[in-house]
Amino acid sequence: MKLKTVLLATAIASAPIAATAADMTIGFSQIGSESGWRAAETTVTRLEAEERGIELKFADAQQKQENQIKAIRSFIAQGVDAILIAPVVATGWDEVLEEAQDAEIPVVLLDRTVDADESLYLTAVTSDLVHEGQVAGEWLATEMDGADCRIVELQGTTGSSPAIDRKNGFEQGIAGHDNLEIVRSQTGDFTRAQGKVVMESFLKAEGGENICALYAHNDDMAVGAIQAIKEAGLTPGEDIKIVAIDAVPDAHLAIANGEMNATIELTPNMAGPALDALEAYFADGTEPAKWIQTESKLFTAADDNQAIYEMKKDLGY
Amino acid sequence: MGPKPSLLKRILPQLIILAAALLLNVIVFPDFFQIDFRNGRLFGNLIDVLNRGAPVALLCIGMTLVIATKGIDLSVGAVMAISGAVAASTVVEGHGWGTALLAALLAGGLCGLWNGFLVAVLRIQPIVATLVLMVAGRGIAQLVTEGKILTFSNEGLIQLGSGTVFGLPTPILIWVVLGALVTFVVRRSALGMLIEAIGINERSSRLAGINSRVLLVCVYLLTGLCAALAGVIVAADIKGADANNAGLWLELDAILAVVIGGNSLLGGRFSIVASLLGALIIQSINSVILLSGMPPEFNLVIKAALILTILVIQSPRMGNLIYLIRATGPQPQPEATRARPKKEATQ
Known part of the structure; x- marks a missing residue:
């Protein structure tokens, strides 16, 4: 052959x-x-x-x-x-x-x-982009455990397939939990700068104390949003729970510092x-299956994020 | 000829549009004008508009002058990425924020000189000459950051982007001061007039004894420096240099700000103040979109519709129409009523 x-x-x-x-x-x-x-x-x-x-x-x-x-x-x-x-x-x-x-x-x-x-x-x-969003939604549903939660969402670039799939996945993840509600959803273009800008407007439009959780379609936007939350005098990770996707090194660092709560790995x-x-x-x-799905692993404060950060930071992220 | 009475008349359309854009903000979000003092800084939507408008405002200071010389600088977004990357890598290597700022300004200045050299010395058309750096610049920035988001924790540098001076975000201070300084210099000296002369007719300006070559290089140099400052602010704001996204498409926003400011792309008379108002108008529109809570699919459509409206209102034909409506409006009516019977009488 x-x-x-x-x-x-x-x-x-x-x-x-x-x-x-x-x-x-x-x-x-x-x-x-x-x-x-x-x-x-x-x-x-x-x-x-x-x-x-x-x-x-x-x-x-x-x-x-x-x-x-x-x-x-x-x-x-x-x-x-x-x-x-x-x-x-x-x-x-x-x-x-x-x-x-x-x-x-x-x-x-x-x-x-x-x-x-x-x-x-x-x-x-x-990876299964819908599944990633679903894991994020399910994590938040478990974390809230029935308590009311107003969620703001930072979407990826409008019309891109990760943005569409991660949005749908998250909605599936929180489906059936009437206590969870997405109150604002806007694109942050997958970038830190725009994540920060849009979070600033969320904090003003809704009032920081009325937002209980942030779901960002990628970690970069979450990292930007964390800065906006700090500048508004709130504590990211406590006053506002933050879950995002990708598990880049800076997200592990943010979780290790208690500024972020969870990230779902898009494995490189x-x-x-x-x-x-x-x-x-x-x-x-x-003959392998036509589609091999990579694991969408959930990282929370329970993991040793500092160690993962040290391991990942030299991979070129 | 005194600038004072004419300045207000010159920027009146921009002021009206800005007021309208702000009013739109109040309609979608009634507490728009509320400003608190929180966490040691002024906190409010109006502050956000001034703060987030900083990069485009800085860019359009230089862009106004370049456009006044009948040129254009497409590279400013890429120059932002380069200077942000240079600043970040300087502090990551352990230097202080002052050195980083200088290095970034140096990088931006070099980019400006390069553009100036292509335009003024080699006589390449500005749109093509600056396109070179627009395309190559982001690659250079990626070489500096080695393709990743270069994060830093130097407090001094971070202060330039997200810090405050007496509660006022630093970026606001930077663009207002620089804008005032450049306006003062070009309007209190003959520089502004010389720049306009180049834009109107470069050959005759040279015959009149203006060293247009040097002046052109200086104008592109200034644009590079403005872009460098904007790049440092954007990087400092997110505590990292994002070579892929920093300043992406901002050159277009800067050109738009200059156009909304009523400056002609064909060069000649210019007003930096009007361009800065243009930058604020664009940011107010961005603010409306964010505060309205509309799905993001509508963002660009809303922005386009609002900007189209502004440009249509500003267009010469519309200006003629407004003039005509005024001329035939209620003001001259008494004359008309008097004139008409006379006409009939003669017939």
């Missing part, structure tokens, strides 16, 4: 390829440096590959699909054993995926999926499950 790949590889790159998992070569087409999380994903992918003794060929697409397609074609030409893609957009992948398939190189999608036939890729490793380790699936596939041909 690998014969064609081997032939292709020796013909074009004249590099000997062995199909054993120990010295696999894998191409990774990353979107680019759009956010700290993305940088952490790259770092973790490198670490995971290193741990397994896999050679990782890395290509940064600088947020352009054409660069990703070029990178994949060059991976095919070099005869890599497998390709990991974090696709920048959902459409336009059929042709290049077919080329990979013709070369019998399995493709694994990381973090995002594409609008292409399922048979064109081995599997997709992504998409490569771990992907490489596990590839190793199993190469070992005995095990």
Whole structure:
């Protein structure tokens, strides 16, 4: 089965390829440096590959699909054993995926999926954005334990799929709890600065004492909002409970300092499950499920956030 | 020719629009004008408008002058990101806030000189020349921060963004003082007139003996410095330099502020005070959107509709119409009634 790949590889790159998992070569087409999380994903992918003794060929697409397609074609030409893609957009992948398939190189999608036939890729490793929001909602429902709570929500960039899914998920999480009510919801564009600005207006429009909890679609907005809450003379984490998503290092630090209550991890380790699936596939041909869902882990003050912060801060977030 | 009586007349439309925008705020949120003293600082929506308007206000001080020379500076948002990143990395390396501020101003100044060099010396069209830095600048900023949000805890630097002086947020003080200073300098010296001369006709201004090259470089330099200050404030406000998002699209808000301020993009006469009012008008509109509690899907539509209304009211045709309505309005009626029978009589 690998014969064609081997032939292709020796013909074009004249590099000997062995199909054993120990010295696999894998191409990774990353979107680019759009956010700290993305940088952490790259770092973790490198670490995971290193741990397994896999050679990782890395290509940064600088947020352009054409660069990703070029990178994949060059991976095919070099005869890599497998390709990991974090696709920048959902459409336009059929042709290049077919080329990979013709070369019998399995493709694994990381973090995002594409609008292409399922048979064109081995599997997709992504988090469930709706589930993340749901975990946040359920945490708040348990935390409040029936007490009345007026919630303000900082949404992500309007119309983006994380914003839509995390909003829906949270609403599902608090559904059936009549004591919980979202009183204001506005976009903070996923940024600290806008998170702070919008929280300032929430505090004035509702009155700080009338807000019991904040749900932010990402940690950065929550970190900005914490500053706004402090400037208004309130204590974040106590006067206003704060739950957000992503679990970036600064959120762990905020929880460790008692300024934030919970965060749900969007793990940057998409490569771990992907490489596990590839190793199993190469070992005995095990076909993984078409969708591998990463764990949406809840972190609260009960965890050792200081330690997690120290561990995460050098990942490139 | 004295500036005092004409200034009020010049900024009257902006004042009326600002009043209308503030009134809109009061309609959606009746306690809008309430200001408390809380936690050692003035606390209220009006303070927020002045404070949050600071970055655009600072940008539009420089932008007004650049536009007066018939130029434009698209790079100010990216320059904000660069200078914020430089300031943050300086304090992270253990230097004091003064050094950080100087380093940021130096970075902004260099960016301004670069733009000035492209425009004044190489004679590249301003929109293209500054586009270079607009695109490249964010990349430079990311190189400085190594692609992450660079957080810092230097109290001195943080004071510039979220601190207060006698209860008044520092950013307000910075833009008001700088705005007053630049206005004073350009209006109390011949500088303002020379800048206007370049905007109206650069060749003839040069023939008249104006060193337009140096003046142009200086104007872009000032814009770079204003952007650097805005960048430091934005970074200090969130205690971190966010190279991806700091100042994103703010160059457009700054240009809009200048336009709402009644300045022509074709250069010539300018008013910094009117531009600053334009910045406050934009911030008041942002405030209406946030306070109204409308779903965020409507944000941009509301903003666009309000700005369109303002621009339509300010448009020359509308100005003519208003003039006509005034001319045929109730004021000249007695004359008209007297004139008409005369006309009939002659026929």
